[in-house]
Amino acid sequence: MPTTLKNEAAIVGIGETEYSKNSGRSELALASEAVAAAIRDAGLSPSDIDGMTTFTMDTSDEIEVARAVGIKDLTFFSRVPHGGGAAIGVMHQAVMAVATGSAKAVVVYRALNGRSGARYSEGVSGGPTTSDLIHWSWYMPSGLMTPASWVAMFTQRYMHLTGCTSADLAEICLAQREHAVKNPRAFFYERPLTFEEHQSARPIVEPLRLYDCCQETDGGAACVVVSPEWAKDLPNKPAVIRAVAQGAAGNQESMTSFYRPEIAEIPSMDIVARQCWEISGLRPDDIDCAVIYDAFSSIVLWQLESFGFCKKGEARDFIQDGALRLGGRLPTNTHGGQLSEAYIHGMNGVNEGVRLIRGTSTSQPEKNEHVVVTAGVGIPTSAMILGQS
Amino acid sequence: MAISGKEREAFEKKLEAYVGLDIGVEDHSRNPINAAMIRQWCEAMGDENPIYLDSEVASGSAHGGIVAPPAMLQAWILGGVAMAAGEDDPADKQRELHRLFDAHGFTGVVATNTEQEYLRYLQPGDTVRARTVIESISEQKATGLGIGYFINTRSVFKDQNDDEVGSLTFRVLKFEGAEVPAEASGDSGEGSPAGPPQRIKPALAHDNAWWWDVIETGELPIQRCAECGVLRHPPRPMCGECQSTDWDFIRSTGEGEVVSFVVIHYPEVPGYTYPLVVAVVELSEGERFVGNVVDVDPGDVSIGMAVQASIELVDDELKLPVFRPVSV
Ligand SMILES: [Zn+2]
Numbered sequence: 240m241p242t243t244l245k246n247e248a249a250i251v252g253i254g255e256t257e258y259s260k261n262s263g264r265s266e267l268a269l270a271s272e273a274v275a276a277a278i279r280d281a282g283l284s285p286s287d288i289d290g291m292t293t294f295t296m297d298t299s300d301e302i303e304v305a306r307a308v309g310i311k312d313l314t315f316f317s318r319v320p321h322g323g324g325a326a327i328g329v330m331h332q333a334v335m336a337v338a339t340g341s342a343k344a345v346v347v348y349r350a351l352n353g354r355s356g357a358r359y360s361e362g363v364s365g366g367p368t369t370s371d372l373i374h375w376s377w378y379m380p381s382g383l384m385t386p387a388s389w390v391a392m393f394t395q396r397y398m399h400l401t402g403c404t405s406a407d408l409a410e411i412c413l414a415q416r417e418h419a420v421k422n423p424r425a426f427f428y429e430r431p432l433t434f435e436e437h438q439s440a441r442p443i444v445e446p447l448r449l450y451d452c453c454q455e456t457d458g459g460a461a462c463v464v465v466s467p468e469w470a471k472d473l474p475n476k477p478a479v480i481r482a483v484a485q486g487a488a489g490n491q492e493s494m495t496s497f498y499r500p501e502i503a504e505i506p507s508m509d510i511v512a513r514q515c516w517e518i519s520g521l522r523p524d525d526i527d528c529a530v531i532y533d534a535f536s537s538i539v540l541w542q543l544e545s546f547g548f549c550k551k552g553e554a555r556d557f558i559q560d561g562a563l564r565l566g567g568r569l570p571t572n573t574h575g576g577q578l579s580e581a582y583i584h585g586m587n588g589v590n591e592g593v594r595l596i597r598g599t600s601t602s603q604p605e606k607n608e609h610v611v612v613t614a615g616v617g618i619p620t621s622a623m624i625l626g627q628s
Numbered sequence: 629m630a631i632s633g634k635e636r637e638a639f640e641k642k643l644e645a646y647v648g649l650d651i652g653v654e655d656h657s658r659n660p661i662n663a664a665m666i667r668q669w670c671e672a673m674g675d676e677n678p679i680y681l682d683s684e685v686a687s688g689s690a691h692g693g694i695v696a697p698p699a700m701l702q703a704w705i706l707g708g709v710a711m712a713a714g715e716d717d718p719a720d721k722q723r724e725l726h727r728l729f730d731a732h733g734f735t736g737v738v739a740t741n742t743e744q745e746y747l748r749y750l751q752p753g754d755t756v757r758a759r760t761v762i763e764s765i766s767e768q769k770a771t772g773l774g775i776g777y778f779i780n781t782r783s784v785f786k787d788q789n790d791d792e793v794g795s796l797t798f799r800v801l802k803f804e805g806a807e808v809p810a811e812a813s814g815d816s817g818e819g820s821p822a823g824p825p826q827r828i829k830p831a832l833a834h835d836n837a838w839w840w841d842v843i844e845t846g847e848l849p850i851q852r853c854a855e856c857g858v859l860r861h862p863p864r865p866m867c868g869e870c871q872s873t874d875w876d877f878i879r880s881t882g883e884g885e886v887v888s889f890v891v892i893h894y895p896e897v898p899g900y901t902y903p904l905v906v907a908v909v910e911l912s913e914g915e916r917f918v919g920n921v922v923d924v925d926p927g928d929v930s931i932g933m934a935v936q937a938s939i940e941l942v943d944d945e946l947k948l949p950v951f952r953p954v955s956v
Contacts, residue, residue: 374862375831377918380948381948395931443894498916502888
């Protein structure tokens with residue numbers, strides 16, 4: 240019997256470290272603390288965990304984290320490539336493992352010293368001669384070497400074709416900051432942002448300004464995935480995974496897919512969205528709130544279009560009536576997102592998705608039947624739909 | 629390429645041995661603190677504070693006479709011409725450490741930050757000497773300049789009475805930069821040991837090195853499937869249309885149109901000029917190429933703009949296609 244990934248698994252525990260600019264400890268320490276916290280939150284003990292998955296970019300080996308935390312025998316472990324595009328890719332791994340019986344309880348984690356250690360804003364640099372380094376060699380000599388520069392290239396083209404302006408991007412930043420101001424975990428807790436501040440901030444890579452770019456953060460986040468049946472016996476209200484999917488469209492490069500006929504769109508997220516609707520049987524109207532990957536403000540717009548919350552090229556109109564704010568059509572990034580809470584490569588967004596289902600967000604919308612959570616843009620990417628049990 | 633595996637382990641073990649070491653040589657002021665040098669320093673820095681310059685005013689101040697600007701602390705002990713000529717004291721452990729980095733490919737060096745602390749003003753007649761300790765060496769870091777290690781040193785300055793007068797911490801990055809010929813540091817005797825900053829070089833391997841070889845000849849090549857004739861850029865080993873691995877290339881006219889572009893302000897990486905315009909250009913042959921648009925005000929670049937490529941040296945060694953607007 241073919242298995243789909245609908246309602247095959249649920250997130251029962253979430254955990255994280257504090258988010259800071261200088262953790263003062265190793266990435267392995269952050270990963271271990273986040274994993275232990277997620278297991279504790281699930282009401283489980285480390286020896287209940289038999290599966291682990293993380294990003295290829297994570298520096299903490301599964302087995303090292305397992306030893307540190309006291310996780311014993313593993314029957315499943317895996318990694319997903321391509322930076323933030325992996326954040327729901329790892330959930331996909333966890334759900335497949337639980338659905339097939341490869342593991343009963345999978346812990347998913349990501350931890351990085353993103354500010355005090357290697358900073359992504361400083362650009363890519365050398366390493367062994369891999370196909371990845373050859374890829375960057377087409378861009379680094381000309382100076383195109385940071386995530387902001389790659390995303391700005393797509394943003395410029397999108398603005399040109401749709402009439403979207405920096406003022407439209409500001410609305411995304413302001414809506415999310417409004418949420419972060421109420422979230423004690425957030426870097427920008429109790430620190431509001433004004434439209435004027437957004438518009439007068441220094442350009443990083445035009446057309447992106449300072450507040451259009453996510454933070455760099457030290458921290459870790461983790462969650463625990465088990466079957467919906469087991470979830471019923473555990474203390475927290477489970478977040479059931481209605482659908483989860485990955486996608487990489489043709490002619491894909493990591494962050495620099497400049498060779499498709501039109502570059503003002505992100506076909507990889509179209510593929511992910513289509514699968515999410517097919518697997519879940521849901522439609523955009525069924526979704527009450529969202530966690531949309533926001534390494535940069537502009538990428539939120541393209542994902543709203545990919546998921547069909549509005550037509551292609553019309554996201555700027557969709558957001559202008561406050562749709563992303565509490566009380567709007569689709570309260571989004573209620574934790575403040577990576578722009579205003581913390582940049583944990585999308586894993587902090589997974590935990591916020593779970594809080595939205597539990598009803599415990601610091602900016603909790605009234606309706607929370609279904610939540611879309613997405614990961615990564617411009618790279619092979621992923622997303623899931625969470626629902627009530 | 630950065631060393632790895634056992635080689636890196638052995639290298640980092642050697643580095644460890646330097647942490648905590650006094651560098652073994654003491655720097656000292658060649659002349660006592662003196663009014664002439666203070667005046668010259670103040671003139672160069674544009675500092676007109678009378679307590680450094682005017683003995684009448686200074687003697688009426690709390691100092692009772694001219695004092696040296698605290699920020700001159702390090703200036704009193706700098707080695708002068710011998711240092712600028714690169715003459716090393718063989719006993720100098722810090723130099724030895726830098727040579728160890730050089731020998732492992734980390735030839736680039738850049739000072740990243742310094743902090744100074746002053747305990748008292750120096751007065752004419754004082755002498756100072758400084759001893760330096762290698763406080764720490766970071767783990768390997770990937771930086772905008774390349775893979776490297778940060779070295780932190782701390783120098784403590786004492787006067788003729790052996791009392792501490794101030795201290796200075798200094799942080800440098802030793803990195804595996806673009807290849808710098810060893811002779812460039814010794815022979816020229818000017819600039820930093822690593823020479824002027826260069827652009828990040830492409831990594832060369834089987835599937836792309838040929839392309840850069842053609843660029844060296846001043847042509848902009850586009851790979852072509854030898855079987856079905858379809859063009860492809862960036863180069864790759866197989867044709868996505870017919871799966872043939874046979875290929876040749878055509879020479880592009882370099883005529884193109886801007887599909888999109890960015891203006892980079894941050895971060896400023898050495899070797900590049902900012903604001904820096906980078907564009908995706910669709911060449912007249914239909915393939916796209918990413919490169920700089922030059923000789924144009926960033927505000928005048930637009931999508932759809934006609935541009936022409938030419939192959940030019942963008943630093944001392946690297947040739948790259950760059951684009952200029954075509955006037956219509
Ligand atoms: Zn072919």
